[in-house]
Amino acid sequence: xxxxxxxxxxxxxxxxxxxxxxxxxxxxxxxxxxxxxxxxxxxxxxxxxxxxxxxxxxxxxxxxxxxxxxxxxxxxxxxxxxxxxxxxxxxxxxxxxxxxxxxxxxxxxxxxxx
Amino acid sequence: xxxxxxxxxxxxxxxxxxxxxxxxxxxxxxxxxxxxxxxxxxxxxxxxxxxxxxxxxxxxxxxxxxxxxxxxxxxxxxxxxxxxxxxxxxxxxxxxxxxxxxxxxxxxxxxxx
Numbered sequence: 482x483x484x485x486x487x488x489x490x491x492x493x494x495x496x497x498x499x500x501x502x503x504x505x506x507x508x509x510x511x512x513x514x515x516x517x518x519x520x521x522x523x524x525x526x527x528x529x530x531x532x533x534x535x536x537x538x539x540x541x542x543x544x545x546x547x548x549x550x551x552x553x554x555x556x557x558x559x560x561x562x563x564x565x566x567x568x569x570x571x572x573x574x575x576x577x578x579x580x581x582x583x584x585x586x587x588x589x590x591x592x593x594x595x
Numbered sequence: 596x597x598x599x600x601x602x603x604x605x606x607x608x609x610x611x612x613x614x615x616x617x618x619x620x621x622x623x624x625x626x627x628x629x630x631x632x633x634x635x636x637x638x639x640x641x642x643x644x645x646x647x648x649x650x651x652x653x654x655x656x657x658x659x660x661x662x663x664x665x666x667x668x669x670x671x672x673x674x675x676x677x678x679x680x681x682x683x684x685x686x687x688x689x690x691x692x693x694x695x696x697x698x699x700x701x702x703x704x705x706x707x708x
Contacts, residue, residue: 485638512694521604523685523700524639531694539695571638575694581627581646584696586638 483508485587487572492592494566502557502590504572512575513555514584517541517568524571530555559592566594597622597688599669601699609707610678616671616702618660618686628669629687629696630660639685645669656680681706 485506494500506513512531516524526539530549544563549555555574559566569591573584598621608614620626627646631639643654650662660671671684686699 514695521700524698526695529695573639579694581644583629583641583644586631586640588638589636591636 485572485574485585487570487587487590489590490588492590494592494594496594497561498594499558499560500566500592500594502559502570502572502592504555504557504587506553506555506572506574506585506587508574508576508585509552510574510576510585511552511578513549514573514575515539515545515547515555515557516571516573518571518589519568527557527570559594566592568592596697597626597690598697599628599686599688599699601684601686601702603702604700605703605705607705607707608676611675614671614673614676614680614704616684616686616704618669618671618699619667620669620686620688621667622688626688628660628662629689630654630658630669630671631685631687631698632656633683633685633701635682642671642684676704676706678706678708680704 488503514529515527525541528547530536546558571589572587575584600619629644630642633639642658643652645652683701683703685701687696
């Protein structure tokens with residue numbers, strides 16, 4: 482089945498540690514996205530990539546980093562510089578060019594930092 | 596930049612009743628608009644999308660939405676809700692030029708028996 486996988490579903494880390502969230506897609510989509518979701522705030526864009534080896538900052542990139550070495554993979558690292566990392570993180574991908582193409586979402590990773 | 600507003604944070608309806616969730620957009624030209632649904636602890640699923648043409652759009656799970664330019668709205672409707680419709684619903688608009696989506700803050704739907 483084609484889709485987006487995120488692992489793990491739940492992740493726990495101690496404050497001060499970096500943590501990497503996995504996102505893999507087998508939809509052959511060029512564009513991939515990372516969002517952060519907090520209660521009552523909707524989805525906020527962290528980073529996005531429209532092509533391999535290229536990515537752009539979204540609205541809340543501080544304290545995060547990404548890489549796009551392969552078309553199907555777009556891992557997100559939450560660094561110790563992120564002041565409030567506990568949140569639900571969603572990965573998405575989009576096929577085709579132009580704004581008419583919808584984004585497909587993975588199941589999400591809930592990160593808890595204590 | 597384009598934006599959407601969902602004025603209702605939380606709506607409660609009885610099972611079998613009709614539903615309307617509001618979405619207002621801010622954009623001069625005819626926008627592209629999306630409605631997504633998110634079940635608790637899950638990712639988002641596309642319900643329907645509007646690009647042009649017929650202003651009444653049919654989606655999955657029995658949902659529809661109507662684009663009204665005069666009211667800058669794209670409200671989501673369902674004639675009879677089921678308990679499984681309890682979820683959070685997001686309206687979204689793409690930002691032209693960079694193909695990002697901007698989401699509304701969401702409306703949480705509770706269904707009572």
